[in-house]
Amino acid sequence: MGVCAMHMESISAQLRNVLQSYYDRMHEQKIARSVWLPHVQGFFAWGVGHMDEASGEWIRFDGLSGNQVLLFQALDAFLGIEPYLSLRDRERNVPARQRALCSVFEKHSFRRQLNDTPQDADTDRIRAQFDEILKRLRLFRTVHKTRAKSYLSQPAPERLPMTAGKSLLKADMDQSLEFLEGFMTGRLVRTM
DSSP states (O other): OHHHHHHHHHHHHHHHHHHHHHHHHSSTTTSOHHHIIIIIISTTTTTOEEEOTTTOOEEEOOOOOGGGSHHHHHHHHHHTOOOSSOHHHHHHHSOHHHHHHHHHHHHTOOTGGGGGSOOOHHHHHHHHHHHHHHHHHHHHHHHHHHHHHHHHTSOOGGGSSOSTTSOOOOSSHHHHHHHHHHHHHHHHHTOO
């Protein structure tokens, strides 16, 4: 257990550095909101799809979402947090090897089993690091919720059918942002 505790401490410390790069770089002073959506986030994903052989219909993918970043999928799987996309949407929007890696993390997730483990110094260190990782992830999701809304509120009509299984195609932007607020709040609540 001592080696596991040491690795958990390493994961927690490295996660802090990775997330700090987001806090330092993803804001208006570094990347203008007017540039992010039309030129960075989604230009390669909007309108992408494939021909469904059975129906002969074009299946249009929903575009890119920050939640599709492997780091967050891997953390959720490692922490035992349910994926937010349905299996069908994961198959359509997430690369196969990325899904496979997350499945392995999910299969070997042991956080919930710590409650059945006798308490000792190493187990306490492991629990503390899981708590620290969860705290960092909750903080990130809180900050991301605020920043994402400010970026998504920028005019970019080409993005309306986007964001991986949670399209923002609503009657108006207020409805779209309301939907996003609910979705991101739900994700934050499940980060426990």
